[in-house]
Amino acid sequence: MSEFLDLNTPEMFWEIVDKSLNKGSLPSETINFKESNGRILAEDLFSPIDLPPFSRSTVDGFAVKAEDTFGASESMPIYLNVKGEVFMGQETKVRVEVGEAVKIPTGGMLPEGSNAVVMVEYVDYVGEKMIEINRSVGVGENVVYKGEDIPKGKVLLNKYHKIRPQDVGALAGLGITDVEVYKKPKVAVIATGDELVSPESVPGVSEIRDINSYTIGTTLEEVGAEIRYVGIIPDKFDFLRENIKNNLDCDLILISGGSSVGVKDMTVEVLNSLGEPGVLSQGITIKPGKPTIFAVVEGKPILGLPGHPSSSFIITQVIVKPLVEKIMGIKEKSIKCNIKAKLSRNLDSDKGREEYIPVRLIETAEKNHIAEPIVGESAMISKFVYADGYIKIDANKEGLNKEETVDVYLY
Numbered sequence: 118m119s120e121f122l123d124l125n126t127p128e129m130f131w132e133i134v135d136k137s138l139n140k141g142s143l144p145s146e147t148i149n150f151k152e153s154n155g156r157i158l159a160e161d162l163f164s165p166i167d168l169p170p171f172s173r174s175t176v177d178g179f180a181v182k183a184e185d186t187f188g189a190s191e192s193m194p195i196y197l198n199v200k201g202e203v204f205m206g207q208e209t210k211v212r213v214e215v216g217e218a219v220k221i222p223t224g225g226m227l228p229e230g231s232n233a234v235v236m237v238e239y240v241d242y243v244g245e246k247m248i249e250i251n252r253s254v255g256v257g258e259n260v261v262y263k264g265e266d267i268p269k270g271k272v273l274l275n276k277y278h279k280i281r282p283q284d285v286g287a288l289a290g291l292g293i294t295d296v297e298v299y300k301k302p303k304v305a306v307i308a309t310g311d312e313l314v315s316p317e318s319v320p321g322v323s324e325i326r327d328i329n330s331y332t333i334g335t336t337l338e339e340v341g342a343e344i345r346y347v348g349i350i351p352d353k354f355d356f357l358r359e360n361i362k363n364n365l366d367c368d369l370i371l372i373s374g375g376s377s378v379g380v381k382d383m384t385v386e387v388l389n390s391l392g393e394p395g396v397l398s399q400g401i402t403i404k405p406g407k408p409t410i411f412a413v414v415e416g417k418p419i420l421g422l423p424g425h426p427s428s429s430f431i432i433t434q435v436i437v438k439p440l441v442e443k444i445m446g447i448k449e450k451s452i453k454c455n456i457k458a459k460l461s462r463n464l465d466s467d468k469g470r471e472e473y474i475p476v477r478l479i480e481t482a483e484k485n486h487i488a489e490p491i492v493g494e495s496a497m498i499s500k501f502v503y504a505d506g507y508i509k510i511d512a513n514k515e516g517l518n519k520e521e522t523v524d525v526y527l528y
């Protein structure tokens with residue numbers, strides 16, 4: 118039976134992964150822009166047009182020559198002839214000459230000859246076709262010029278960019294209705310354990326419902342993966358072997374449970390029976406999550422995750438998510454410190470293991486944050502349910518002090 122004497126540090130683990138992973142090599146497909154949120158671009162996208170396609174007013178007011186308004190004030194208004202009106206969605210034929218103004222709505226097409234818009238608030242009619250203006254405007258004020266938002270030919274988004282809602286809006290505005298994206302990575306999630314039953318079943322005495330398939334699966338769906346819930350496999354060598362083989366068409370296989378050193382923990386043995394290279398890393402200096410396994414079978418990456426629900430959750434956050442992002446070719450780091458907070462109490466930690474602790478955030482009257490650690494066994498999922506995020510204690514530290522400022526990673 119293998120023991121965890123030689124754990125890999127996360128750095129060593131990633132070095133092993135990087136050497137054996139085929140990064141960013143998923144096939145691509147063309148999809149409609151409305152389905153593109155969260156997908157990874159497989160092409161550099163250039164703007165095919167000027168946006169906006171014509172110069173527009175950004176306010177309700179009067180299109181003018183800015184120079185005509187210079188020096189205007191409440192005590193010294195200037196007077197302009199109203200030449201006509203711009204209507205929404207209609208081409209403007211009227212031209213603004215010196216001493217003239219044209220009424221214009223927000224978004225209306227700026228008439229030729231004008232270069233600024235005075236807001237209605239600073240204008241009074243002093244005759245049917247004459248206005249007085251009591252505030253000057255600079256050239257370009259209250260105007261968005263043709264192509265000022267996104268000029269024709271400019272790179273809008275780069276290959277491997279993860280498309281966000283604001284990007285979808287820009288695609289719509291530019292009329293880019295078809296986009297080439299990478300196919301979603303297919304991830305198979307296998308739960309192992311004779312004691313496990315599905316969430317829909319009523320557990321018998323000493324049975325428990327499968328939690329990990331769903332924390333893992335839904336986390337990775339958020340990243341942009343397509344999940345194949347394989348289900349629960351009993352702790353039997355041949356069953357696990359068969360199920361791994363059957364899912365080698367996926368881009369990644371995740372096996373929850375059976376990673377440790379118990380008599381029924383056979384993940385390592387099964388993986389090594391499936392051909393070279395098999396298990397490349399067994400055990401990692403992360404707490405919780407020590408038994409994490411990385412293997413390659415028929416060129417496909419496979420991770421063995423610890424069975425304890427909290428351990429499985431944190432390893433999904435700090436190992437599986439980044440690994441899936443590597444497969445997808447995503448460049449941006451998804452694990453970001455979202456907030457700084459002061460720790461509510463001292464925390465001990467084992468030197469030599471990077472430790473992750475769930476925290477609840479409390480906002481102070483001064484709008485600062487206090488991070489309150491939630492302690493409990495790795496066997497408990499509730500720690501992370503009641504938490505807003507987690508903090509990390511570096512491997513070279515023996516703990517953190519009360520009042521110390523910590524980085525909180527929200528999820």
Ligand SMILES: Nc1nc2c(c(=O)[nH]1)N[C@H]1C(S)=C(S)[C@@H](COP(=O)(O)OP(=O)(O)OC[C@H]3O[C@@H](n4cnc5c(N)ncnc54)[C@H](O)[C@@H]3O)O[C@H]1N2
Nearest residue numbers: 308310327328329330374375376377382422423424425428
């Ligand atoms: N003698 C030792 N015992 C253990 C060690 C060790 O180093 N020496 N490591 C402990 C740590 S740390 C962890 S984490 C667990 C990991 O064990 P396994 O990955 O082998 O997982 P199992 O034994 O199959 O299960 C552990 C625990 O988790 C429950 N479980 C498993 N799968 C699920 C699931 N899908 N949903 C909900 N709960 C699940 C399972 O019932 C067990 O209670 O090993 C420690 N032991």
Ligand code: MOO
Nearest residue numbers: 405406407428495
């Ligand atoms: O590694 Mo275990 O995952 O510490 O709880």
